[in-house]
Amino acid sequence: MRALKAELIAAFAAAWERVGGNAHTVADLAEARVTVQSIVAGLGIETAVAWESPLLGALNLAPLFTWYRTPAAGGPAGTKAACAEAGVGITTAALGAADTGTLVMPFGGPRPRSVLILPPVWIAVVPAERLVPGRVELFRHLGALLKGSGAPAELGLATGPSRTGDIESMLLQGIHGPGTAHVILVQSVDPALV
Amino acid sequence: MSFSDRAAKAIAKPNLVKATKATVQGFFRNRLAAYAALGNEQVADLKKRARAARQQGVANLDANVSQFAEQLTRRGARVHFAKTGDEAAARVAQIAKESGGSRIVKSKSMLTEEIHLNHALEAAGLHVRETDLGEYIIQLSGDPPAHIVGPAIGKDRYEIAGLFSKEEGKPVDHDPQNLLQYARRKLRQEFLTADVGVTGCNIAVAETGTIVLVTNEGNANLVTSQPRIQVVVVGMEKVVPTFADVEPVLALLPRACTGQLISSYVAFISGPRLPDEVDGPEELHVIIVDNGRSAIRNTEFEEALLCIRCGSCLNVCPVYRQVGGAAYGDAYSGPIGAVITPLLRGLEKWPDLPHACSLCGSCHEACPMGIHLNDLLLKLRQKEQRDGLVPAGERWIFQLWSWAWASPDRYRLTSRIVRWQQLPFSRSGWMRWAPGPVKGWTDYRDLPVVKAETFRDRWAKRQQERGESLEG
Numbered sequence: 001m002r003a004l005k006a007e008l009i010a011a012f013a014a015a016w017e018r019v020g021g022n023a024h025t026v027a028d029l030a031e032a033r034v035t036v037q038s039i040v041a042g043l044g045i046e047t048a049v050a051w052e053s054p055l056l057g058a059l060n061l062a063p064l065f066t067w068y069r070t071p072a073a074g075g076p077a078g079t080k081a082a083c084a085e086a087g088v089g090i091t092t093a094a095l096g097a098a099d100t101g102t103l104v105m106p107f108g109g110p111r112p113r114s115v116l117i118l119p120p121v122w123i124a125v126v127p128a129e130r131l132v133p134g135r136v137e138l139f140r141h142l143g144a145l146l147k148g149s150g151a152p153a154e155l156g157l158a159t160g161p162s163r164t165g166d167i168e169s170m171l172l173q174g175i176h177g178p179g180t181a182h183v184i185l186v187q188s189v190d191p192a193l194v
Numbered sequence: 195m196s197f198s199d200r201a202a203k204a205i206a207k208p209n210l211v212k213a214t215k216a217t218v219q220g221f222f223r224n225r226l227a228a229y230a231a232l233g234n235e236q237v238a239d240l241k242k243r244a245r246a247a248r249q250q251g252v253a254n255l256d257a258n259v260s261q262f263a264e265q266l267t268r269r270g271a272r273v274h275f276a277k278t279g280d281e282a283a284a285r286v287a288q289i290a291k292e293s294g295g296s297r298i299v300k301s302k303s304m305l306t307e308e309i310h311l312n313h314a315l316e317a318a319g320l321h322v323r324e325t326d327l328g329e330y331i332i333q334l335s336g337d338p339p340a341h342i343v344g345p346a347i348g349k350d351r352y353e354i355a356g357l358f359s360k361e362e363g364k365p366v367d368h369d370p371q372n373l374l375q376y377a378r379r380k381l382r383q384e385f386l387t388a389d390v391g392v393t394g395c396n397i398a399v400a401e402t403g404t405i406v407l408v409t410n411e412g413n414a415n416l417v418t419s420q421p422r423i424q425v426v427v428v429g430m431e432k433v434v435p436t437f438a439d440v441e442p443v444l445a446l447l448p449r450a451c452t453g454q455l456i457s458s459y460v461a462f463i464s465g466p467r468l469p470d471e472v473d474g475p476e477e478l479h480v481i482i483v484d485n486g487r488s489a490i491r492n493t494e495f496e497e498a499l500l501c502i503r504c505g506s507c508l509n510v511c512p513v514y515r516q517v518g519g520a521a522y523g524d525a526y527s528g529p530i531g532a533v534i535t536p537l538l539r540g541l542e543k544w545p546d547l548p549h550a551c552s553l554c555g556s557c558h559e560a561c562p563m564g565i566h567l568n569d570l571l572l573k574l575r576q577k578e579q580r581d582g583l584v585p586a587g588e589r590w591i592f593q594l595w596s597w598a599w600a601s602p603d604r605y606r607l608t609s610r611i612v613r614w615q616q617l618p619f620s621r622s623g624w625m626r627w628a629p630g631p632v633k634g635w636t637d638y639r640d641l642p643v644v645k646a647e648t649f650r651d652r653w654a655k656r657q658q659e660r661g662e663s664l665e666g
Contacts, residue, residue, distance in 0.1 A: 079472040084386060100455045108471065109468070109470030113419035114473045117415040117416055139440070139441045142440075146464065149268075151404075153269075154419075156460065158459055166327040167370045168370065169220055172370060174378065175327055176385075
């Protein structure tokens with residue numbers, strides 16, 4: 001079981017980096033917080049927008065920034081405006097598919113779409129328990145989420161940063177969404193937060 | 195202007211030909227690598243299931259489309275049907291005007307190119323901006339898409355910088371990073387101030403009423419999160435029966451397109467934003483467009499409706515590789531363009547497209563959906579003959595030819611006549627220059643002269659010698 005988890009983490013990280021993202025593997029939430037801190041310090045980022053979730057709440061990231069907005073704090077107009085100005089968007093993910101390095105983003109009230117797509121930098125904190133091997137498991141999960149009346153209005157899959165090849169077929173990052181995409185894979189998380 | 199005229203114009207730009215070739219060869223190599231990584235068996239399995247999914251979608255089109263519409267309506271979306279492209283474009287304009295908005299952002303959609311949506315919206319006094327980088331570039335230049343996947347291929351950094359400079363009213367440096375940042379800044383303003391977002395749809399799921407959209411740039415995510423109103427324009431043939439059908443199509447599309455394992459962003463849209471959401475559209479309109487599609491159903495051309503717009507057939511086509519997308523004169527280029535432009539717009543208006551093909555069959559081999567594109571092109575040529583679209587002179591020549599070669603004696607006689615006609619232009623058995631219609635051939639290559647002793651002569655002689663030796 002542990003060997004499988006380590007394999008999934010390694011496979012996910014490799015796939016994520018293949019598409020131009022940055023992957024970090026950490027032992028626990030304390031280490032995840034230090035990693036967020038060093039990423040934003042390295043990029044000189046002082047402002048953040050984030051999803052609300054028990055996991056992100058436990059990370060207590062707000063003190064790392066001059067301002068840290070979430071939907072509860074911002075209200076509709078406030079949150080959207082904050083996303084357009086924030087230096088980083090911080091999310092978690094419902095699931096990660098290791099073969100392609102794909103994160104499942106079920107958008108909804110506490111999880112605005114703009115947090116993923118408006119800021120120039122994206123950090124996703126994902127417990128290793130949420131990783132699955134590949135497409136088969138990914139689609140089983142998507143089917144469960146999208147069939148029935150509980151489906152989110154929009155569910156997104158995101159694999160690395162925003163990319164384009166439209167200028168002389170060169171791969172360039174950050175055309176519309178985040179040009180920098182960090183995933184922090186957390187090996188051990190309190191089951192109540194997963 | 196005919197295909198030949200447009201092709202001649204394209205070939206006159208050697209840089210364009212070179213850039214087009216380099217880009218599509220890159221796409222082609224990436225596809226092969228992605229398929230190789232998956233293995234033959236898995237690729238064959240995906241192709242089989244993807245084709246079956248779309249085939250079932252088209253076979254029960256009416257039931258699937260109504261289920262798709264019902265599911266979306268249940269989730270609060272407003273569904274519209276448009277018989278023609280003009281009707282669809284007018285509906286988008288009407289939705290925008292009724293909302294009191296005038297600013298529109300779009301993510302990449304071939305259907306909106308097909309129905310000339312931007313033109314219709316601008317004519318209605320609305321501001322519309324393409325946000326896929328390639329589409330943005332060609333919107334500024336006014337050109338049709340050069341490729342289904344890479345609409346601006348063939349435009350280098352200098353040409354792009356020129357277009358941006360013109361828009362900005364001052365010089366924009368041609369450094370690619372700078373061009374990227376310029377586009378990001380400009381388009382970000384468009385996203386944040388737009389009233390309406392228009393997208394296409396890669397897969398429409400009947401069972402769940404889901405709209406599946408893929409991009410690499412993330413522009414569709416901005417179009418579906420920022421404006422107050424979203425309009426999805428979907429070709430009716432894009433519907434698949436069940437959610438399980440999404441998997442093979444979604445796995446195949448990016449691999450066949452650019453060799454990616456998955457597009458950077460995939461959106462599954464089920465309805466307008468929910469009451470607790472801070473972003474996403476308050477109103478979601480879905481326009482299901484026919485524009486000639488239902489007329490293709492239940493005909494010998496139905497298979498053309500299975501296309502997933504991956505561009506694989508363009509990348510391998512020896513004609514497309516030489517002449518590029520502009521020569522095809524419309525939204526869709528390459529083999530699939532040569533098939534569906536005449537089908538959607540009328541063969542009588544586009545009679546030369548089915549002839550822009552050497553029938554080599556590479557497109558069929560490359561097509562992830564296994565569409566027999568070369569057969570369809572041949573069938574279109576046959577239809578031209580049946581419909582009386584072939585010029586009288588050409589028809590007469592072929593009738594004469596068919597009459598002449600239907601009998602061995604006449605075949606022998608005509609071979610001799612051709613030889614006598616060729617001889618004055620022959621240099622050591624080859625024609626390097628010829629007058630009249632044959633000049634079209636000799637301008638580019640030599641034409642062999644019919645031999646004095648033909649195969650039939652040699653064969654008869656050989657049979658005779660063998661007979662003699664057997665007797666002896």
